[in-house]
Amino acid sequence: MSPGTRPLEPMEFALRCIASQGAAAYLIYLASPADIASVFGELQDELTTALPEIQAVKSSSARQLLEAVAAHDANVPLLVDASAYDAEAWRLLDRRRSSLQRSGVTAIMTTTDSFDALMRHAPNLMSWFGGDVFAFPGTEVLERRHASLREDRLAALRAWSGLTDAEVLEQARAQTLPRDPEYAEWLVLLGRGDLLNA
């Protein structure tokens, strides 16, 4: 089975884009069709914090992308949704790649199928990407990772205080829980932020 591209969380991909601004770099992020919209939105939020001048281009065609590139300064960072691009679109961009030459970072989101078409039909364009191609690991993987980190923190809180989750909740309800920030964090991690101001 062919090795996949390296999985990376959206914020890690965003960090790579931020570090590439002004370096004539092209980075690709792959996601499933079901995840594209939400991940694109998240990337846009992540990148806007560090690169407020970034332009998001949700083009349904390669021609629209070419128009968008021409409309912006070459140093402006771009985030492109290319999930709708098929073989013909990539062939056009391959022929017109001189028009895509720019100093600002260009981050391109697309699906695995679309990327396979790029690899097949746009050999010149693909030679610009190097190894900067990554994949969204999927919502379930991220949630598992998140849950694991949450549990690690809860374990550390339990070890520090000697209390159990149940004891903390009981004390919170009884308004006898100490006001230290650690206990506040504990309540949040247990999903009981409603007890914070009790």
Added chain:
Amino acid sequence: MSQPAPQQTASEDRLARFRRLRGQLAPARDPSEVLVQGGYVERPDSVGRRIAAELELAPASSHVLIGGVGSGKTTELLVVDLILDAVDDTEALFVDVSRRHDIGRMKPGVVLAQVGLALTEWMDASTPGQQSRMAKSAADTLRALALGYIDPPWDPEPDYDETPGILDPPEQLDDAVQPFANCIRTLLGELSDLRPHFVVLLDGLDRMIDVSKFEEIVRQDIKALLSLGIGIVLVGPLRALYGVNKVLLEFFERSYYQPWLDVERDEGARQLLRSMLTQRVEPTVFEEKAIDRLVGSSGGVARDLFALAQSACLEAYLQGIDQIGVSQVEASVDAFGRKHMQGLRPEEIEVLQRVRTRREFVHTSESDLGLLMTRRVLEYRDRNQQPRYVVHPTIARFLKAMEP
């Protein structure tokens, strides 16, 4: 042509430094910018120099340059431009055909139109306000034919009817092409005192997939330019090297192949790639072993060398490391190889396994040619121009792991 790479400034923080380095190493960098900023390293027996030398002696000669993606063809074309700049009686016009026209819709006349536009622009810049009425009319007509018009700048209703003769000259150009040739002839006449010779450097035609359309362009546009006494250097499609398409090369007086560099067997090639890298950035950016690994992993494809180096640079920034070492290069090579394996069909993997294990590659199909075009298979040439095939070094270990 060599100048030292830009150095770190005192006020540069890590992010600024690594952004600068990544920019200097960008594979997508405009080759003309690389040349101007001193990043170019001349190959021994440089194709650009050879072509320029031929044109100095014979400015109306025709040359075609073919090579794989990322082998440096555009750069060599720019080197010709640079060298001819110093020749008083010859003007080189660099035309990227893909900039003003979709290469996927090529037809006879498109190249002539673009050359004509380049000539009018040169004329306007060199002799502002000094052109004759005939030259101005030719320029207006050419622009109208190339870019479109509402009112034609020529008389749409001539006061006589032309009747063609019985003879059909073999050199007769297509109706679409002849008017451009006529305009260009007029402009050349106007400029002949200022510049006796013009050479056109045509980039972008290597992106044509349809070789039959490429042949049409050669037989119409290129033939017309040559008949006007204009020298030609053209970057042609890789497909033109193989099979029946090879006959197209005979149209040109000289053909040149820009191969990828044989980093497996040629120490000179390895040294050349090292120099290309160290010319772009300060010497201390990479550890020595990291440079060796980059050179080996590039497979001799200059663009891939820079792509790998650029990615390794990013790894170093992210890891808080200031000098790029083997570990960062390995991460870059791994990511590159994974990308390079994407989109391969089972039958293509079979072909690649044969190339990897038995060095056998017979490109009989479009799919096989595709493996060359996409640099999964690399072709090296020895001194006798005998080809040898390898898989791109970054995918070798993945293929080995997939061995049945």
Added chain:
Amino acid sequence: MREFDELQSHVLQRSLVQAGSAKDLMRTVRNQLLEASDRTKLSTPPQDVYGLVGLSDEFTPTLRKALQCARVALGAFVVTGGEKNRGRSKDLRHFKRSDGAWFDFSIVGRGYSGFVEILAYTYEIRLPVGHGAPFVRFDLNVPDGANQEGELRCHVHIGSDDVRIPAPTMTPREMLALFIDGICAASNRDGRTRTAFEHQWFAESHRMLAGDSGVDGLRERS
């Protein structure tokens, strides 16, 4: 302490409300740390900065997704920087300053439509040897609506978990600026010569600590 009621009341009037969402706050914190890494004030590399800053909220994944769809971000959250480390173990992941100091933090807040309110925080930095105290910790406790015992809600601990000194509330940006660039030896002069009092104090403190846990226990902990 009732003597500080007025002071505390004055200090707590300072608003800890910030525009944006919990995610915005997390990103702002992260970018400030990243910028410090780029300046080499932090020796923590950029990818570790990203790995060390986290955001948790009180929702299940399903509910969070539903809230995101509705473009509403509310509820309690915690922004964390480094692993929970009250034991002060260098084995747990933390931020490192280029002079050897190291720190971690957590910020608890509640999100509303368009803004967040910070409810509690704890930031602790451990200093290199000879920098006056082993650690400095700023705490903001959760508001105590019912029980007005006059506890110092916002305070700092300097080298002791038991001794509290009133402190102003500070925004995350201010706290991190203090930790990154503030709490350090002056760069424009040599360290002052220690007084005899300080020498004696440290020597007696060391004897006391050694007596508390035994010399072996002291070695183990260090």
